[in-house]
Amino acid sequence: MKKIRSASIYFLFAVIGAVILFPVLIAVILPIQDSDELERTFAPLAETGSRYVSIDYIPQYPTLKNFSKLLLYTPEFYKVFWNSILIVGSILLFQLLVAVPSAWAFAKFRFKGKELLFNLYVIFMLMPFQIMMLSQYIVLDGMHLMNTRLSIILPAIFSTFPVFLIYRGFADIPDDVADSARIDGANELQVLLHIGIPLGKSGILSCLVLSFLDLWNMVEQPLAFIKDKKLFPLSLYLPMLDIKNADIMLTAAIVTLIPAVFVFIIGQDFLEQGIIATALKE
Amino acid sequence: MTKCKTKKQNVYCLLFLLPSLLGVMIFIFIPFLDSVRKSFFTAVSEKFIGAKNYEVIMKNDAFALAVKNTALFTAVCIPALIIISFFLSYLITKIKCIRLIKSVLLFPLAIPTAAMVLIWQILFSDNGYINNILVSTGHGSVSFLSSKTAFWVLVGSYIWKNLGYTVILWVTGIMKISGSVIEAAKVDGAGEADILFRIIIPNLKPTLYTITIISFLNSFKVFREAFLVAGAYPHDSIYLLQHLFNNWFINMDLDKMAAAAVLVFSVIFAAIVLLQRMWNKEE
Numbered sequence: 039m040k041k042i043r044s045a046s047i048y049f050l051f052a053v054i055g056a057v058i059l060f061p062v063l064i065a066v067i068l069p070i071q072d073s074d075e076l077e078r079t080f081a082p083l084a085e086t087g088s089r090y091v092s093i094d095y096i097p098q099y100p101t102l103k104n105f106s107k108l109l110l111y112t113p114e115f116y117k118v119f120w121n122s123i124l125i126v127g128s129i130l131l132f133q134l135l136v137a138v139p140s141a142w143a144f145a146k147f148r149f150k151g152k153e154l155l156f157n158l159y160v161i162f163m164l165m166p167f168q169i170m171m172l173s174q175y176i177v178l179d180g181m182h183l184m185n186t187r188l189s190i191i192l193p194a195i196f197s198t199f200p201v202f203l204i205y206r207g208f209a210d211i212p213d214d215v216a217d218s219a220r221i222d223g224a225n226e227l228q229v230l231l232h233i234g235i236p237l238g239k240s241g242i243l244s245c246l247v248l249s250f251l252d253l254w255n256m257v258e259q260p261l262a263f264i265k266d267k268k269l270f271p272l273s274l275y276l277p278m279l280d281i282k283n284a285d286i287m288l289t290a291a292i293v294t295l296i297p298a299v300f301v302f303i304i305g306q307d308f309l310e311q312g313i314i315a316t317a318l319k320e
Numbered sequence: 321m322t323k324c325k326t327k328k329q330n331v332y333c334l335l336f337l338l339p340s341l342l343g344v345m346i347f348i349f350i351p352f353l354d355s356v357r358k359s360f361f362t363a364v365s366e367k368f369i370g371a372k373n374y375e376v377i378m379k380n381d382a383f384a385l386a387v388k389n390t391a392l393f394t395a396v397c398i399p400a401l402i403i404i405s406f407f408l409s410y411l412i413t414k415i416k417c418i419r420l421i422k423s424v425l426l427f428p429l430a431i432p433t434a435a436m437v438l439i440w441q442i443l444f445s446d447n448g449y450i451n452n453i454l455v456s457t458g459h460g461s462v463s464f465l466s467s468k469t470a471f472w473v474l475v476g477s478y479i480w481k482n483l484g485y486t487v488i489l490w491v492t493g494i495m496k497i498s499g500s501v502i503e504a505a506k507v508d509g510a511g512e513a514d515i516l517f518r519i520i521i522p523n524l525k526p527t528l529y530t531i532t533i534i535s536f537l538n539s540f541k542v543f544r545e546a547f548l549v550a551g552a553y554p555h556d557s558i559y560l561l562q563h564l565f566n567n568w569f570i571n572m573d574l575d576k577m578a579a580a581a582v583l584v585f586s587v588i589f590a591a592i593v594l595l596q597r598m599w600n601k602e603e
Binding site for chain 1: 330332348351437441449483526529530543577578
């Protein structure tokens with residue numbers, strides 16, 4: 039009886055897993071088809087006739103031609119890829135520099151108005167971008183940063199979400215550990231560097247993984263604040279391509295996917311810890 | 321916990337906090353207060369007009385449609401996500417291979433929307449792959465993206481993306497419940513349903529609170545799929561507040577945006593406070 043039960047649970051998850059992974063499977067199969075085959079796949083999308091898209095699960099002539107076309111003959115792709123790296127990389131770096139010390143202050147110091155300030159941080163962490171869109175626009179416009187990469191980098195650096203996540207990691211460190219370092223003569227900066235950061239490392243890494251996956255996927259901010267397509271990150275540039283370039287789009291999609299999947303695979307444990315640390319109540 | 325009692329510690333505490341606090345003031349708090357102020361003024365001439373902007377958006381058809389759709393979307397997708405993910409999480413805790421299953425469920429979270437836009441089109445277009453299957457198996461074709469079905473496609477893609485996140489939170493919550501309590505109940509003759517409804521579910525209220533709020537926040541991100549697949553003016557059934565803000569921004573309807581931002585902020589704020597109250601009362 040028990041065996042039948044767990045067998046049916048496994049079966050259920052196999053089906054769910056197949057449904058979840060199916061779109062990804064298509065995304066991986068299509069770019070290795072040659073352009074004629076792809077054209078046949080895509081032709082029905084552009085017309086209103088009664089033909090339907092069909093997908094060859096086993097490519098007739100598997101080829102890497104699309105990849106070489108993208109990587110060798112599409113220079114603007116590099117530019118956009120570099121935009122993404124630059125934008126996401128600088129946000130992550132400065133986010134940490136800003137969020138780590140302040141999370142430490144929230145976790146390990148007492149000061150007037152702390153609870154109120156922290157609650158404000160949490161409230162604004164929970165607000166969708168659309169609510170802050172106008173406010174951010176006013177500031178960015180005032181700083182003459184509209185239509186620059188900085189317009190999406192600067193506000194993201196001061197997102198309060200990393201502060202909250204890293205705070206969670208720091209709050210778990212017992213006070214005695216820091217106190218004993220103080221008795222040994224460490225100043226507060228040394229306490230943070232030698233006690234806080236090593237012990238709160240997993241909180242920091244969780245924050246990095248979660249932030250990376252979200253930033254690599256950013257759409258709303260560049261859509262609002264950047265007009266020049268040359269400054270778009272991949273996450274917005276790619277979907278704006280003409281469907282006539284389906285081969286380029288599909289191949290670029292895979293290349294866009296690779297860094298995210300890489301971070302997902304090496305960071306899955308931290309990703310899970312990060313998700314668990316978003317618990318607002320314990 | 322260190323009190324900022326010595327002067328030196330005060331200085332450190334302030335230094336640690338300052339970069340973040342300054343940035344948050346400049347990019348979040350002050351500009352938000354400024355848009356609250358702006359919501360009572362005209363955008364161009366900065367004339368005080370009281371609640372006029374609010375009246376304007378209340379009478380605006382696009383705003384009414386977007387509010388209705390967003391409310392409906394939230395009311396459908398959050399309970400659906402919560403129930404489905406709880407059911408799956410409960411099953412997961414009964415079997416092995418938890419890690420593999422969690423990886424598969426979480427995977428869509430890592431996939432950038434941009435990489436899937438074309439795939440959604442291949443699958444859901446009028447001439448798309450799913451319609452191919454429907455027609456060749458003798459069903460009628462369905463206009464997934466340009467009819468009311470678009471709403472359900474969006475609900476589906478939201479669940480696809482967020483199932484893993486929610487399952488992780490549930491499974492952690494379930495695993496935290498001490499095994500000895502459950503064992504003791506079993507000894508006392510409690511059946512599986514008793515354990516589920518009397519021990520597991522009541523113990524998961526904090527988890528439910530987190531999941532509700534995080535799922536709500538993430539529900540705003542379906543705009544990515546909706547916008548990238550169906551454009552700035554999709555079918556009426558998925559015209560959301562996010563589309564409206566975006567379109568008002570393009571048209572520089574800043575006074576409307578200010579009033580709408582303040583209104584939506586207030587609703588979300590009230591909802592969070594209410595949920596928190598409910599949770600505290602249960603305690």
